[in-house]
Amino acid sequence: MKNLMTSSVIALxxxxxxxxxxxxxxxxxxxxxxxxFVKMKEGATAAAKENGINLSTxxxxxxxxxxxxxxxxxxxxxxxxxxILITPTDSRALTPVISQARxxxxxxxxxxxxxxxxxxxxxxxATDNFKAGVLIGEWAAAKLGDEAANAKIALLDxxxxxxxxxxxxxxxxxQGFGIDIKDPTDIGDEDDPRIVGNDVTNGNEEGGRTAxxxxxxxxxxxxxxxxxxxxxxAGAYEALKSxxxxxxxxxxxxxxxxxxxxxxxxxxxxxxxMQFPLLMASLGxxxxxxxxxxxxxxxxxxxxDFYNTGVELITDEPIDGIPSLTSAExxxxxxx
Amino acid sequence: MTTKPGYEQVLDGSDTQVARFETRHTLLxxxxxxxxxxxxxxxxxxxxxxxxxxxxxxxxxxxxxxxLSLIMQQVSIIxxxxxxxxxxIITAGIDLSVAAIMILMSVIMxxxxxxxxxxxxxxxxxxxxxxxxxxxxxxxxxxxxxLPPFITTLGTWSIFFALNLWLSGAQSIRSQDIDEHxxxxxxxxxxxxxxxxxITFGVILMILIFIVLWYMLNKTxxxxxxxxxxxxxxxxxxxxxxxxxTLVSVYMLAGLVCAIAGWASIGRVGSISPQSFYEGNxxxxxxxxxxxxxxxxxxxxxxxxxxxxxxxxxxxxxLRMAGVDVLWQVFAxxxxxxxxxxxxxxxxxxxx
Numbered sequence: 001m002k003n004l005m006t007s008s009v010i011a012l013x014x015x016x017x018x019x020x021x022x023x024x025x026x027x028x029x030x031x032x033x034x035x036x037f038v039k040m041k042e043g044a045t046a047a048a049k050e051n052g053i054n055l056s057t058x059x060x061x062x063x064x065x066x067x068x069x070x071x072x073x074x075x076x077x078x079x080x081x082x083x084i085l086i087t088p089t090d091s092r093a094l095t096p097v098i099s100q101a102r103x104x105x106x107x108x109x110x111x112x113x114x115x116x117x118x119x120x121x122x123x124x125x126a127t128d129n130f131k132a133g134v135l136i137g138e139w140a141a142a143k144l145g146d147e148a149a150n151a152k153i154a155l156l157d158x159x160x161x162x163x164x165x166x167x168x169x170x171x172x173x174x175q176g177f178g179i180d181i182k183d184p185t186d187i188g189d190e191d192d193p194r195i196v197g198n199d200v201t202n203g204n205e206e207g208g209r210t211a212x213x214x215x216x217x218x219x220x221x222x223x224x225x226x227x228x229x230x231x232x233x234a235g236a237y238e239a240l241k242s243x244x245x246x247x248x249x250x251x252x253x254x255x256x257x258x259x260x261x262x263x264x265x266x267x268x269x270x271x272x273x274m275q276f277p278l279l280m281a282s283l284g285x286x287x288x289x290x291x292x293x294x295x296x297x298x299x300x301x302x303x304x305d306f307y308n309t310g311v312e313l314i315t316d317e318p319i320d321g322i323p324s325l326t327s328a329e330x331x332x333x334x335x336x
Numbered sequence: 337m338t339t340k341p342g343y344e345q346v347l348d349g350s351d352t353q354v355a356r357f358e359t360r361h362t363l364l365x366x367x368x369x370x371x372x373x374x375x376x377x378x379x380x381x382x383x384x385x386x387x388x389x390x391x392x393x394x395x396x397x398x399x400x401x402x403x404l405s406l407i408m409q410q411v412s413i414i415x416x417x418x419x420x421x422x423x424x425i426i427t428a429g430i431d432l433s434v435a436a437i438m439i440l441m442s443v444i445m446x447x448x449x450x451x452x453x454x455x456x457x458x459x460x461x462x463x464x465x466x467x468x469x470x471x472x473x474x475x476x477x478x479x480x481x482x483l484p485p486f487i488t489t490l491g492t493w494s495i496f497f498a499l500n501l502w503l504s505g506a507q508s509i510r511s512q513d514i515d516e517h518x519x520x521x522x523x524x525x526x527x528x529x530x531x532x533x534x535i536t537f538g539v540i541l542m543i544l545i546f547i548v549l550w551y552m553l554n555k556t557x558x559x560x561x562x563x564x565x566x567x568x569x570x571x572x573x574x575x576x577x578x579x580x581x582t583l584v585s586v587y588m589l590a591g592l593v594c595a596i597a598g599w600a601s602i603g604r605v606g607s608i609s610p611q612s613f614y615e616g617n618x619x620x621x622x623x624x625x626x627x628x629x630x631x632x633x634x635x636x637x638x639x640x641x642x643x644x645x646x647x648x649x650x651x652x653x654x655l656r657m658a659g660v661d662v663l664w665q666v667f668a669x670x671x672x673x674x675x676x677x678x679x680x681x682x683x684x685x686x687x688x
């Protein structure tokens with residue numbers, strides 16, 4: 001049975017090789033329901049069409065669905081894909097199958113989420129989440145001016161696992177604000193008295209509201225709120241509104257989803273750092289084409305272990321010295 | 337006393353009982369007996385104890401009227417789901433789809449009222465009808481196709497969750513848009529302030545739902561049938577209860593309660609968020625189990641689930657205010673569940 005499968009795989013591969021100079025590529029996302037990945041798929045599909053690449057797309061059923069992603073990579077190897085774009089749902093568990101794919105001659109690019117270690121893939125195209133945090137931190141500190149020294153800060157994080165995107169954004173914000181972050185991969189080890197506390201939100205509105213309520217019970221005078229993403233920010237805003245403090249508190253966030261950008265224009269969120277899923281995917285397709293034609297692999301951004309697809313600060317209250325876009329401009333670029 | 341023949345006189349001093357059972361009334365046995373007859377005692381005692389302990393550990397701010405009312409707000413949605421879950425568990429079933437029904441119906445209400453311009457009352461009625469339909473689907477699969485409740489609702493959980501993502505595009509409906517088009521959806525977010533306490537309509541709704549369901553379960557024939565089915569399905573059948581019909585009605589009622597929870601969740605969360613309450617199914621079961629309702633069916637008071645939900649809320653708030661890391665909250669809730677089921681098993685072994 002195994003032999004039979006192997007030979008049919010070889011047959012498939014040779015067939016793909018024989019048919020003109022067609023390039024096959026795969027896009028594998030964590031899910032196909034999250035607007036972030038929907039946008040990514042759009043970008044990849046458009047770029048593939050433009051470059052004459054045959055693109056197959058796959059997705060896990062839910063976040064954390066490792067099995068579906070492994071099966072998808074195996075299918076891609078079998079179809080002789082020249083390149084695989086993947087947002088690994090588990091940074092470590094997929095390592096063996098990715099090595100197989102590379103051995104079979106595919107260029108593997110991690111999108112959005114890096115592998116651990118990052119060099120498991122040929123390249124990583126991602127948002128600089130630390131930078132995203134730094135931007136909103138600097139903005140918040142500048143906005144407060146001298147009052148920044150007396151700020152009371154609430155930190156609304158993702159969940160108890162403290163994954164990389166969680167600590168990068170959280171600690172980026174704190175560093176941008178001017179707080180000593182101690183261990184850059186640890187959340188909550190800071191001892192700056194301006195921090196009221198951390199709580200988790202699961203990145204949704206319900207969690208954001210509950211977390212904000214909890215932290216206000218520790219100190220009702222919180223006036224700066226960092227949130228892991230915009231749904232959590234919307235939840236925090238509701239909690240503040242219920243006690244009539246929505247106008248005294250500054251909320252900052254990260255993501256750049258369209259409802260989030262709309263919340264900037266309505267004053268719910270003060271500033272957010274926008275990331276660009278569509279760009280990650282279209283750059284990925286370009287890289288596969290280049291590699292298939294010339295054998296050149298994409299390079300990392302200088303000083304980072306990934307290629308930075310950029311992050312933009314969106315706010316309607318710009319600060320001199322911190323480049324930003326308005327919410328109106330942001331609405332043209334947002335995802336979801 | 338009549339005179340007996342001499343040969344019977346030897347029996348005079350002997351025991352005249354026909355049969356006798358050894359019963360040693362130790363303190364522990366008596367406690368076990370009391371708890372067997374009053375299943376809500378344990379959760380009430382645990383609730384009072386945990387309030388006292390956290391008052392000492394976390395201080396006066398924990399025990400303030402505002403914080404206690406906040407705990408009520410925070411548990412209100414899971415509390416309503418736990419009421420629906422109790423109905424099912426009393427029939428010796430389980431419903432893994434409660435939170436999925438809730439979110440799906442809130443998304444349907446939101447899509448209709450906010451995106452499609454349907455008047456809010458009609459959107460809410462459609463959502464509630466949808467909840468009953470979803471419950472009927474569970475109930476019919478269980479009674480007509482004879483699927484185990486666990487498998488049925490494991491399946492419908494996925495089905496309802498997928499429909500929710502499809503209808504919502506995995507995108508939240510923003511609070512501001514709801515205010516603009518259908519403020520009624522956020523009705524249960526309104527609140528009355530009594531002293532320092534802030535009681536939302538959602539909290540009042542939760543308590544009302546528990547009272548109504550308690551009345552239905554304890555004071556109506558239907559309610560006694562539900563307990564009888566949970567205790568012994570075949571015996572209930574043989575005593576003339578239309579078991580299938582009653583079971584379907586229980587699942588439909590639970591579905592309706594979930595849909596109402598969906599409406600209330602919009603007031604609580606502010607927005608309509610398809611990604612919220614992903615663990616609501618399990619949290620509702622946690623509340624029911626900690627509330628002393630037996631997973632084996634037929635025993636326990638629905639009020640226990642209310643206390644169970646409150647105990648979880650008190651632990652979370654207390655541990656957070658005492659500055660304990662989130663993972664230890666999860667750890668503590670885990671132990672609560674195991675201890676609650678262990679106590680239930682012990683009580684079940686009581687001799688009648």
